[in-house]
Amino acid sequence: MFKANDNFAILPESYLFSEVARKIREFREANPDKELIRMDIGDVSLPLPAVVVDAMRDAATQMGESAGFHGYGPEQGYEFLRSLIAEHDYVRRGIECIGADDVFVSDGAKSDLGNFTDLFGKNVRIAVAEPGYPVYVDANVLAGRGGQEQSGRWSNFTYIECPASAGFRPSLPNDRADVIYLCYPNNPTGVALTRDELKKWVDFALANNSLIIFDSAYEAYITDSDVPRSIYEIEGAEKVAVEIRSFSKTAGFTGVRCGYTVVPRTLRFTFDSGEPADLNKMWRRRQSTKFNGVGYVVQCAAASLYTPEGKAAVKTHVDYYMRNARLLREALVEKGWEVVGGVNSPYVWFRPTVKEGNPGSWELFQKILDTANLSSTPGVGFGACGEGWLRFTGFNTAEKTLEATRRIKELTL
């Protein structure tokens, strides 16, 4: 008799972003005449750069000709794209330990974050920063690593609390942490770690044989020189860390679907037996067995981002969203509210000051939605440490962001 994976039964049904979407839908149905501005979205608003459109159109044309047709590609991604990534995103930035064979092209960071859990042993203990992106937790719960859930926490996980009192910065765990998920610049708080701060984590992983999954989807937003753009800028990281990136937020690829994961051949881990486990080889095997690579047209689109025009387009996109984030940050600071992020990050994380009471994130979300017709993402959805806080993003258009700042100024809670 077939039995379904029990872990689906214990994972709470509502996924944060679906719940937000549902409440927005309800608001719209009840208020068809109000102009809602979505400041919750992690999706971008600028269309694809011309250089990308041209690359996709050209590649599509090639695919219609015998000479230019590309069928199954390598599961790991075409060498032309992996080389560009290794060269431009690593070697030219002084990270010479990363080569094309360490790079795996994928259909996006979420797929890789989820699927990489296939490589973990059954009894590894997962450490997640809180607040954090729900996928780290959910993917591991589905794989049976959660244990029991109580008040939004799982008994078998180690929580790296990042409380408001610490400026939402993470402290090294006291508990066991075999796999450590880190996301910097952080989603949702916008906090970025300095070189010294990140070094503590790499040193911890080296000392404890921990694997770091470094979600680096927002590295393009880093401007401060003491904030590393890759974890491999830290010595030894190539022995303990996997780095996951995406073209979604750098060039508007949310609807194109392309990212990459770096799994260095220098990673040093073992199987239960003590035999060496080569994670690069394992990930290659996983992808060869359960994935068939990213389409040629999409990989050509990604490659176009490494041309001078592509780089200029990325800069334009990033500057645009960063300006939005800065405007939001300034409007919130001006109100005297507590604000984090909006620097080195497209996310602004804030706690409204209210006249009375101590409202939670969802209550604040609803109030701002009803009063200012602005949507946000409730901070508690990213973990208990986020209670009372909300996330705005810089990804809407400049016009709507400007209007949002006007509404913020007039808002009283």
Add this chain to the structure above:
Amino acid sequence: MFKANDNFAILPESYLFSEVARKIREFREANPDKELIRMDIGDVSLPLPAVVVDAMRDAATQMGESAGFHGYGPEQGYEFLRSLIAEHDYVRRGIECIGADDVFVSDGAKSDLGNFTDLFGKNVRIAVAEPGYPVYVDANVLAGRGGQEQSGRWSNFTYIECPASAGFRPSLPNDRADVIYLCYPNNPTGVALTRDELKKWVDFALANNSLIIFDSAYEAYITDSDVPRSIYEIEGAEKVAVEIRSFSKTAGFTGVRCGYTVVPRTLRFTFDSGEPADLNKMWRRRQSTKFNGVGYVVQCAAASLYTPEGKAAVKTHVDYYMRNARLLREALVEKGWEVVGGVNSPYVWFRPTVKEGNPGSWELFQKILDTANLSSTPGVGFGACGEGWLRFTGFNTAEKTLEATRRIKELTL
């Protein structure tokens, strides 16, 4: 301390198709002047149809304009594509129980075949037909369902032997079979099941609460009227079967990456607790957590296949490869060799007659490669039942296939 998933250590390293590719590479290096014809490939040779190229180019152009830009899409796929699939591939063929909400668009059959194992309980017993596509086995071994391996078989699997003596047709298992992988028209043998034959499997699954994973990647190649094109033509299948399809072999999408999986809302299974398990909802949750949908341009490309031009193009492609398969079949039959497939299927499965001895598949593979400079896929790579057999495919060009038939005629082993 991080420990890696032990199942990667026990899975034999060489993946059938990589091994074939390696041997072909070696042959080419040693024989740079010989014109090798690849008859092993599962990859297509015709370029994309014009209607698909136009759809991709138009969609790329849209993505470069604010009004036409599409960011994150629904993880399950756009409604416009899911509706076309449900309407054209099911409802209009008399299968009214399948609707757009049962359809999940994906980046291909291999991803879905692999990832769907996330939904299985820990102790389900996997039944695989032999010979069969290695992904069914490998994905479940990586998930810890294999047990011990001996001579290419796993102790915890139920093998559905399809021996030459039975014309490579499957018999119902005597052993437990919680999840049954069926692929018809079959890869590698080309065998297709009639309505009566398939009905036995659906009835078995209904009687035993088994889940059937029906790999239907080659349904477009069916011409016989008593061979069902979908498992849902069989009464009750909507309660026990998931159907996985691909646009790879119908319209040359191997390098585009798009397919779909039907997970009917009518499926009837339970968790260990006995609570009902809604696989449609579970798959939606799995995909929402670990996948971010297929790109817009790719989904527009797939949608173009449901226009009159698209349908005509699919017919042209299928007819082309079927003619190749028929020619190969005829050439092999003419030699007096045992031949299966090549009808209702792009695969031709054969056993060469040799002057002396009883050579295995790999030995025959090498001999045909060295003598006729034709590559094939060794049947034993699909399981012990395939020993002594080889697979040719109809996916090369008509010209090369014709030349291959000439070489076959001259071949003496």
